[in-house]
Amino acid sequence: MTNKYSSSLLTMMYVISVIILASLIIGFGTLTLIFLILGVVALVNPSARLGILHDILSGIGNVNSPWAILFAILFLLFIIAMSILIAWSVFKLIQNVQHKIFFETSTLRYIKGVLWGYGAIIIWDYLGSVIAGSFGLDIGTIGSDQSSSGISLLMWFALYAIYIIFKYGIQLQDDSNKIV
């Protein structure tokens, strides 16, 4: 079923997904480390606290609340964490296709991973923009464009429909396997 062209495309997709996954993991780890260090410095050295707050505040927006900074950091880390979930699920899906593992529960599990990750990002993005609005926080650089929310939702619906169809397909295969 998979010819030479598909095989080359799959290999390319596999390599790109590995690179993206590695980048996201390294980025998440680095950001977590940086924020932890900044947090520790701010706690230990009160004189540095104002400087750190000023630097971060000027990058985010016109706010005075440290809680807003904490929210922005958590917002960013959560988005990256969900992106890692999506990237890992897609990486495993491509791996399954390469090994010709199609209608198995593992494949369904990875599709569910993409579904959960993408859904969480859509919901968190929406909630984040609502909460950020009340803080007067500009998350334009880390949040998504609001005009694409409808399209994101439609894509999630399409992905969910594919998940249900796949689940039914696996059930049909199981029933077929039990016909002796």
Add this chain to the structure above:
Amino acid sequence: MIKVTIDKVLLDRQITSKMLAAEIGITPANLSILKTGKAKGIRFATLARICKVLDCQPGDILTYVADDATDDDQLA
């Protein structure tokens, strides 16, 4: 539901499950699925081979058993 009562016939014919599976050309695992009632169906070709090897009729190894009352109500 249809119950598969192949064990009794195997015992009468002094044939093991492994031997039967080899004779009819299915894996012992698939024969086990059939014997334990986990099978969703059986192909006529498989049924014919079983009957040929065991020298029996389909009715000798397949028995209809009435479902529970709740299942019957659901079907209705």
